[in-house]
Amino acid sequence: MTCQIVYHNGNCLNTKKPFARACRLCIEGCPHQAISEYRQLDAKLCTECGACMAVCPSDGFVDQTMHQLHDYLLGAKEIVLNCPQAIPRGFEIPCLGILDRDGWITLMLLAREKSVTIMTGVCAECEDRQACAASVQVFKQVHLDWPDHASVRIQVRPEEETVVSETEDGSKSVVRRVEMTGWRQRSMKKIEEWLPNLTADETYPMSRSRQWLLGVLEKTLEEKIPFRALTVADTCTSCGVCAAICPQGALQKREEMNPVIEDADKEEKIMSLRLILEPQKCVHCGRCVEICRPLALSFSTKQLSYRLLTGKILLHEGSPKYCSRCGKRIFDNSELCLVCSTSDPGSGSSFFL
Ligand code: SF4
Ligand code: SF4
Incomplete structure (x- = not known):
């Protein structure tokens, strides 16, 4: 199984919509410091642990074999995934680290109808254990939110695994397990040949793991899954800034204008504002939560069915x-705008004038 992690510029949140605090999750999450400030991947440092894929909310980094994994998950009678350090008995994934929250929930949904096993190497010995540990934390969080999910079996390779080989004369000899080396190490030469030609110009609005999740959930319309959904508190001032900065278009605003006021800016004609959320598009980047001045937005885990997940709320x-x-329009819960609150109504002078 060959695979290669590449950067999809068009999928990165930073290129979708600029934000004052640019996303650096992949750079900070890479345990091997293989990603540059410009999101270039140093192939010699990258071990394909998948940590960048797991932390990236929108498939900025993606493994080229992910679409094959999707076909395998849906088509196989029994699902067996193995990391490169495990016994190669199923579909080889670069590391458990590639499984984000949507990936885990998809496996749990599939586990209701068929057996799902993940085979790993001995994590303590693996150079990618940081990525694996991060994914296990995500699994634990999903497990807390959804305690009665169907179980996904994780099998760790025994440390001293042996194989029995039989010779021509019928005698048996016990030999130590064949050396397991990661796919990347095995085919580094090939990668070096391909590297100048690798392109990553694919762009799609929804991450692949979210696409898997929706594909599986669609078959069981009544099933509900724990989903981190946005909620709005009463402190919301209807400013609409959150919708304006959402890189996914998951949060949208609908404004109703006052037809009576003619000589005014568009801003001053807005009578009412509605915030509409499309949960399936939200990647939980948190930008809307961060930008909201009255701290009205937060995430809470809700049980959502396919209909709610793909609808508009x-x-x-x-x-x-x-x-x-x-x-003038104001964007917090004050009575006066910044200019009026710092001016003297008598003299008309203001700190800002
Ligand atoms: S984690 Fe994803 S969205 Fe964030 S900078 Fe990296 S590629 Fe872009
Ligand atoms: S967290 Fe907010 S800004 Fe980010 S995708 Fe979801 S709705 Fe949009």
């Missing part, structure tokens, strides 16, 4: 706030 409806003195 009205999160909030309200009227924008305007300065009680000058009438």
